[in-house]
Amino acid sequence: MQTKLIEFSNTQDQTLRGIITLPNWEIKKGVICVHGFERSTTTEKKFKILGNKLAENMIATLRFDFSGCGISDGDF
Numbered sequence: 854m855q856t857k858l859i860e861f862s863n864t865q866d867q868t869l870r871g872i873i874t875l876p877n878w879e880i881k882k883g884v885i886c887v888h889g890f891e892r893s894t895t896t897e898k899k900f901k902i903l904g905n906k907l908a909e910n911m912i913a914t915l916r917f918d919f920s921g922c923g924i925s926d927g928d929f
Contacts, residue, residue: 854908863920867927871895871917874904881911893923 855875860868872895884907886894894900894916904914921929 854905856904859915859917863927865920865927867920867925869917869920869925869927870923871915872904874908874914874916876908876911876913879911880913883913883915886914886916888918888922893918895923 854877857873857875859871859873863869886900886903888894888897888900895918900916904916907914918925919929920927
């Protein structure tokens with residue numbers, strides 16, 4: 854499986870960051886993981902485990918953090 858850091862800007866010109874996990878072979882589906890109140894999908898271990906398990910089943914995952922959370926810029 855491949856894991857990559859991605860960055861994109863929101864409407865307030867803040868850099869939001871996420872981690873995409875891709876299967877080694879064919880991608881059959883994709884899942885976007887978002888966190889709840891004051892959590893982070895990029896630093897919480899359970900989201901990493903979930904992404905790895907899904908990649909084993911040919912499902913790509915994007916785990917990204919909203920403004921001011923985890924590894925994204927901004928003020929929560």
